[in-house]
Amino acid sequence: MSFLDNLRAIVGDTHVWAGADAAPYLTDWRERYSGRAQAVVGPGSTDEVAAVVRLCAAAGVPIVPQGGNTGLCGGATPDDSGRAIVLSLRRMNRIRAVDPRNDSMDVEAGCALQAVQEAAREAGRLFPLSLGSEGSCTIGGNLATNAGGTQVLRYGTMRELALGLEVVTASGDIWRGLRGLRKDNTGYDLRDLFIGSEGTLGIITAATLKLYPRPAATCTALVALTSIDAAVALLSLARRGFGASLTAFELMAGDCLAAVVRTFPEQRLPFDAGAATLPWHVLLELSDSESEAHARDRLETVLGEAVASDGVRDVAIASSVAQSRALWHLRESIPLAEKAAGKAVKHDISIPVSHMADFVRDTNEALQQAFPGVRHVIFGHLGDGNLHYNVAPGAGWSEASLLARQDAIFELVHTHVSRAGGSISAEHGVGQLKREALVRFKDPVELAMMHTLKRALDPHGIMNPGKVLIAHP
Amino acid sequence: MSFLDNLRAIVGDTHVWAGADAAPYLTDWRERYSGRAQAVVGPGSTDEVAAVVRLCAAAGVPIVPQGGNTGLCGGATPDDSGRAIVLSLRRMNRIRAVDPRNDSMDVEAGCALQAVQEAAREAGRLFPLSLGSEGSCTIGGNLATNAGGTQVLRYGTMRELALGLEVVTASGDIWRGLRGLRKDNTGYDLRDLFIGSEGTLGIITAATLKLYPRPAATCTALVALTSIDAAVALLSLARRGFGASLTAFELMAGDCLAAVVRTFPEQRLPFDAGAATLPWHVLLELSDSESEAHARDRLETVLGEAVASDGVRDVAIASSVAQSRALWHLRESIPLAEKAAGKAVKHDISIPVSHMADFVRDTNEALQQAFPGVRHVIFGHLGDGNLHYNVAPGAGWSEASLLARQDAIFELVHTHVSRAGGSISAEHGVGQLKREALVRFKDPVELAMMHTLKRALDPHGIMNPGKVLIAHP
Numbered sequence: 001m002s003f004l005d006n007l008r009a010i011v012g013d014t015h016v017w018a019g020a021d022a023a024p025y026l027t028d029w030r031e032r033y034s035g036r037a038q039a040v041v042g043p044g045s046t047d048e049v050a051a052v053v054r055l056c057a058a059a060g061v062p063i064v065p066q067g068g069n070t071g072l073c074g075g076a077t078p079d080d081s082g083r084a085i086v087l088s089l090r091r092m093n094r095i096r097a098v099d100p101r102n103d104s105m106d107v108e109a110g111c112a113l114q115a116v117q118e119a120a121r122e123a124g125r126l127f128p129l130s131l132g133s134e135g136s137c138t139i140g141g142n143l144a145t146n147a148g149g150t151q152v153l154r155y156g157t158m159r160e161l162a163l164g165l166e167v168v169t170a171s172g173d174i175w176r177g178l179r180g181l182r183k184d185n186t187g188y189d190l191r192d193l194f195i196g197s198e199g200t201l202g203i204i205t206a207a208t209l210k211l212y213p214r215p216a217a218t219c220t221a222l223v224a225l226t227s228i229d230a231a232v233a234l235l236s237l238a239r240r241g242f243g244a245s246l247t248a249f250e251l252m253a254g255d256c257l258a259a260v261v262r263t264f265p266e267q268r269l270p271f272d273a274g275a276a277t278l279p280w281h282v283l284l285e286l287s288d289s290e291s292e293a294h295a296r297d298r299l300e301t302v303l304g305e306a307v308a309s310d311g312v313r314d315v316a317i318a319s320s321v322a323q324s325r326a327l328w329h330l331r332e333s334i335p336l337a338e339k340a341a342g343k344a345v346k347h348d349i350s351i352p353v354s355h356m357a358d359f360v361r362d363t364n365e366a367l368q369q370a371f372p373g374v375r376h377v378i379f380g381h382l383g384d385g386n387l388h389y390n391v392a393p394g395a396g397w398s399e400a401s402l403l404a405r406q407d408a409i410f411e412l413v414h415t416h417v418s419r420a421g422g423s424i425s426a427e428h429g430v431g432q433l434k435r436e437a438l439v440r441f442k443d444p445v446e447l448a449m450m451h452t453l454k455r456a457l458d459p460h461g462i463m464n465p466g467k468v469l470i471a472h473p
Numbered sequence: 474m475s476f477l478d479n480l481r482a483i484v485g486d487t488h489v490w491a492g493a494d495a496a497p498y499l500t501d502w503r504e505r506y507s508g509r510a511q512a513v514v515g516p517g518s519t520d521e522v523a524a525v526v527r528l529c530a531a532a533g534v535p536i537v538p539q540g541g542n543t544g545l546c547g548g549a550t551p552d553d554s555g556r557a558i559v560l561s562l563r564r565m566n567r568i569r570a571v572d573p574r575n576d577s578m579d580v581e582a583g584c585a586l587q588a589v590q591e592a593a594r595e596a597g598r599l600f601p602l603s604l605g606s607e608g609s610c611t612i613g614g615n616l617a618t619n620a621g622g623t624q625v626l627r628y629g630t631m632r633e634l635a636l637g638l639e640v641v642t643a644s645g646d647i648w649r650g651l652r653g654l655r656k657d658n659t660g661y662d663l664r665d666l667f668i669g670s671e672g673t674l675g676i677i678t679a680a681t682l683k684l685y686p687r688p689a690a691t692c693t694a695l696v697a698l699t700s701i702d703a704a705v706a707l708l709s710l711a712r713r714g715f716g717a718s719l720t721a722f723e724l725m726a727g728d729c730l731a732a733v734v735r736t737f738p739e740q741r742l743p744f745d746a747g748a749a750t751l752p753w754h755v756l757l758e759l760s761d762s763e764s765e766a767h768a769r770d771r772l773e774t775v776l777g778e779a780v781a782s783d784g785v786r787d788v789a790i791a792s793s794v795a796q797s798r799a800l801w802h803l804r805e806s807i808p809l810a811e812k813a814a815g816k817a818v819k820h821d822i823s824i825p826v827s828h829m830a831d832f833v834r835d836t837n838e839a840l841q842q843a844f845p846g847v848r849h850v851i852f853g854h855l856g857d858g859n860l861h862y863n864v865a866p867g868a869g870w871s872e873a874s875l876l877a878r879q880d881a882i883f884e885l886v887h888t889h890v891s892r893a894g895g896s897i898s899a900e901h902g903v904g905q906l907k908r909e910a911l912v913r914f915k916d917p918v919e920l921a922m923m924h925t926l927k928r929a930l931d932p933h934g935i936m937n938p939g940k941v942l943i944a945h946p
Contacts, residue, residue: 244717289716
């Protein structure tokens, strides 16, 4: 039997796709990466995944695992050699078990994030991970990239939300590591090794996830500020004043909000023209275990204190769920408004919060010196030290002339990130996009250990080769 | 030069100890394990640690890293071959940097936990890890064993409290991974691989730790319950009602509290005789970002609801800091009261909370059948599903006759833990104590991967050999 016949024998004829059926799996959704594959395979169970891996291991065929194909770094797209198979986890989309009393649930890798959120809600619980792509991204992809999003400040990244994993190793063994335990010190932390490894060490087929009580109420506020230093000071004040009730602290440059209002005229800022045009805004969200009235009261008390401090000019506290949604909608519309304005050079970076203001000032200045006239599009999860620091065509630039300088812009920004003790990939991962930058900016001892682990756990190099790490000499 | 001369050349004559000077490092503090060593070495810097490791790697000399020597599983005690050196990190006890605006601090491995808590306090912040041995245990040991304690419910174990690490690898390279970042998705999670590896993969020399705002107030309450099921139900209610303000949820069997009151007559329970003698008690702690009055009000509201429910008989809410301390003191005195009563067979286990009540019932019953008359000493961090499930001599047993059956008791309890989907080491680690049990109860694929990682990162087997893993055939 041919290799493809063997694949069909494992997963069934109708779950091995080629030609037009395979095409959607071979290009990433931003259409930045495209590749080829022998086939796209859709196993329906962990045993089938293991059998496919054993077959590929024997034949030396590389495997590119894929979830919802919503990644931003090309981590789930095959190279153009055509040697690999794409292994889609989407058919494995069962909620295996929900255990509300243990605040945990077992789900398969192919579950859409939104389906997981909904299953938690039906059990009277919260699964807090929240991302723009939650309707189509999968839990497996969220785990493979250690996804972040808007609730990390309180609940952590995907890493903190996973209690256990089920993994098919590079040799096709099944590690049955689904565990609903908050504490387990019986040896090396394999769970966190697979989480964030972008499919290069094995294939995550299922996970035990943490659930939380649903807050009694959430309430949001928008704050207009004169400087980023004031935003950093407000974060300290908010962390002290709200404790763990503070579930989001999002920074938005005034320009970003101006673009939203320009692009979507039905949206508006809850400020007069003076405050609305200030250079920085912060969206705060409080999740309260008491009541909406208590949440609003806390926002008024703590932000009332803030208004007295330097640099905080205006505060708008949502007085209804609809108003809270409208504030979030402003924040969520930034990427769309920016997309409408054309392509940009994007950076997903983190910086120690104490260095944030200096970093933004210095990097903006250096960019203007090197690339005069470019536009800074800055927003992100300041509470986590995570900015989406994007560079867009401004006066004197076209989209094409900017993208032609993309690598030089990357280099300048990442050099500043590195100097400030930051990370060149805060929440999106490495994939193909940043594998060269990793060589340039990662501690060499750390990089060498990563190669050692890759060789140890995937000695034949069949697990998503060329992602995260460039093949070792 | 001899090996010892070379050691002296690296760390200085006065920091290589033998004979009586070395003795305290060769026995664990519970005096369960004792070993021999060529020398005890106390390097004063990361560079010295690296030089010592390179020397040992070249000479094939095993290294046993040691912090405060307060571990409970013999992980920091050498074997009796006399081939190893003990590498004490205690001289490396500097707070390198405190960054309150980033809520982080860089500390060396040899810092005592209490010194770290105090440095955080001086900066107006909280470092939440809290353990019985905090006066003498070190951050390096806390990291090596992924220490837990009483605040895990809210703040997580040591793993969740570390942002970055500095590590000397088994080849004597220095990984400079101190980073004050909440988000960093640039490759494999080496940090969490070293955390909890008990010195078997490398030597943690420093860490960047997370800090938190200090709560405005903490307030505690004691609840008397008729059953463990009622305690589990109360945990759900408390998680929903208090959200992240709930910073401790400790379960104590009535017998344990009776032993405390008997052993330390100055202590008493804040209940009448009926409630004081109930089989289970729960200590709750609330950390509030508003005020003590608000914390007490919340305790009254939510626990008031609880009193109406089945199995909750009485609630005592501390009305002062002194009363809060007195309630904590009851909890903290349990190990001392038990120690005064003689040696016990101890288990540090975790169980999914939803299976907790059945586990305790079934295991108690099975123990009585197999070892009639033994006493169950049960207390622990129910909020984390973590019990200290100890078995003490009861009617018809002497300490000696009980300890003679220790292995059989381990086996019975661990078998029940395993069936309930639990862990045989929740927060103390493996060390020498549980390395055989690990072989028996760990998923074989997981255990094989642990050996693979050990061989990859410590190919010559010099890093704390014989701990966690039994040397591979």
